[in-house]
Amino acid sequence: MGTEPTTTGTDRATWWRLARHALEMAVAMVVGMVALEPLWSSAWPDLGDHVTAHVLVMATDMSLGMAVWMRVRRHGWPGVLEMCAAMYAPFAVLLPFHWAGALSATALVAAGHVLMVPAMLAAMWRRRHEHGC
Template sequence: MSTTHTATVPSTARYRPARAFARHYLEMVVAMFVGMIALAPVWSWVAEWIGAIELFARPDLAALVMATDMTIAMSAWMRFRGHGWAPIAEMAAAMYLPFIILFVPLWAGLISEAALMVAGHLLMLVAMAGAMRLRPQEYTHAHHAAQQV
């Protein structure tokens, strides 16, 4: 009587891609927070310097500035970690599109400024996960810092 042995995959190996995906996602979210904190004072200073501080009172422009702050830092982090330009561009689109879509109901008076910010950020997080799902291989394995030549 012969028995066949089947190879079993250790349970930790099955979860490595999910952990890598979650780690990439969290790294980008942290980079976004760093961008908001670090770049917001720069925008305020520039707006004050050119005498356009009233522009920041507009919720649509404030949302675009905030998305830009987050995108700059997140894109820099992704590039440092070795991601290519296409995934970076997709992730940048995920940062802006939720807000741009919500501008229509904002301008129509259907949502408030607070709703724009809350819904925009929540939809941004969903859009980021969606962009990551477009390229699972990009986000389920370890990336290393880009080699400096």
């Protein structure tokens, strides 16, 4: 008799719902950035020259798009706020390295976006019951 773990249909369904929700969140974040970027460009034409402000504005745009979609999907405010915090957390960790000159602007933006993924997944996993899992 083997003691190998088996994956049940329920396990697959749970992961599928989380993956689908993550994809929805990514789309909502992109929509937020695309929709709000023209507003920022007209209000603050040289925003791109201010790296700290630029990454915080990007995180805000993504958070707004994601928050709107989460509310449409009837998520509670605590879950929405945790997901928004996941957008800012990577930059909160990385900005001091940028300010110290140890991280270029390009590396800051790239690393911040990459680190958002595990931050979002952690927030989603913490509230997986809200995603029907």
